[in-house]
Amino acid sequence: MTRPGVTVVTPFHAQRRTNGMLERAAASVRAQxxxxxxxxxxxxxxxxxxxxxxHGLALVETEWTAFLDSDDEMDPDHIEQLLACAKDTQADYVYPWFRVVGGSDPFPMFYGKPFEPAAPNSTTITILVRTELAQQVGFHPDPNVQVGGEDYQFTLSCIAAGAHIVHLPRRSWTWHHHGGGNTSGRPDRGDARPGSRRPRHR
Incomplete structure (x- = not known):
């Protein structure tokens, strides 16, 4: 049984603590x-x-869960806007869009359009979702799936569980590309690799 409210879950590795990215993400959560x-x-x-x-999701006790990767950040009204959209549309899962720092939007064709199940990049993991649904589905990346990442697989599992997914056509968070690209949450890329060193974010 969940209680009213929203919890943001941020996975991180040790390098994100030392290079300042985790603090930048956390500051954006505190500023909501x-x-x-x-x-x-x-x-x-x-x-x-x-x-x-x-692992973080298992600890959530609120009705809603939002995800934010440790190298990204939310606009101050990100959660407020997503929660209002969810309530207005009776959605179980709401996703906005992003602006990119350190690159350009690689998927502009999906902005403002409904989620396309056949298109892995038509949503991201920076979403608001009902906690009970998210905990039921979980993140179980399948190495045998050749298209999309764990966020795409999670979204398809939400749909299979009967979720009503809504796109909020608003750029309410910042997707940071750094070191020539994005790690996509993989432990073998960029500053996620053991022994990796990057300049401290300022």
Whole structure:
């Protein structure tokens, strides 16, 4: 049984704590225009963002869960806007869009359009979802699936569970590309690799 409210879950690895990215993400959560809770789940065993996100998700007790990766940040009204959309549309899962720092939007063709189940990049993991649904589905990346990542597989599982998915056509969070690209939550990429060193974010 959940209680009213929203909890943000942020998976992170140790390098994100030392390079300042985790603090930047956490500061954006603290700056939200409505009260939210925040769970930061550390990838101690180098398992990747999907499994770590599931560990954090298991601790959520509020009705709604939002996800934010440790290298990204939310606009101050990100949660307020998504929650209002969910209530207005009776959605179980709401996703907005992003602006990119360090690159350009790689998927502009999907902005403002309903989720397309056949298109892996038509949504991201920076969403608001009913906690009971998210905990039921979980993140279980399948290495045999050749298209899309764990967020796409999660979304398809939500649909299979009967979720009503709504797109809010608003750029309410910042997707940071760094070091020439995005790690996509994988423990073998970028600053997620053991021994990796990057300049501290300022």
């Amino acid at each position: 225009t409505i009260p939210v809770e925040h769970i930061c789940a550390e990838d101690i065993h180098h398992l990747g963002a999907a499994i770590t996100r599931t």
